[in-house]
Amino acid sequence: MTRTAIYPGSFDPVTNGHLDIIRRGAKITDHLLVAVAKDAGKSPMFSIDERVELLSREIDHIKSQGEVTAKIEVVSFSGLLIDFAKSSNAAMIIRGLRAVTDFEYEFQMTGMNRRMNAEIETVFLMASEKNQFIASSMVKEIAKLDGDISGFVPQLIADALTEKCK
């Protein structure tokens, strides 16, 4: 039986923290769907197509390193995550957890999703030590203010951010 997991997010844009969760999430499942939300309730810097494209290129890079055996796919979705998870036959939703500040939001979201569908479990992976503080929102702010973002995102993403902030 193939075990499918969904790793959802806004990915606006993908960071080193997300990529770490993708690498590790791919080790605990057979099929990882990295799902980019169209309806994340924020006005994104990158369009849905741009976010999918940037993620796909980074995932191709991970695959080329031969580190993961699971099938990893990037998809976009609209509507409720839990409905998308069910229609994708996913057994679990993977979320990354950084500092304590993430907990309340994640706790609430997990509870709401569980109420809507108790069959789909949410599984948390703790962010690695060096990625504990990386947030797309802050990376964007640093990029806008001409700061150095090279420690937070891969070069491809840093270049895309620089281009957006011109």
Ligand code: PNS
């Ligand atoms: O990367 P983010 O912004 O923390 O991801 C949040 C995301 C996309 C997982 C969340 O906003 C979401 O699930 N959006 C889809 C709409 C939905 O299902 N909302 C109800 C959540 S209880």
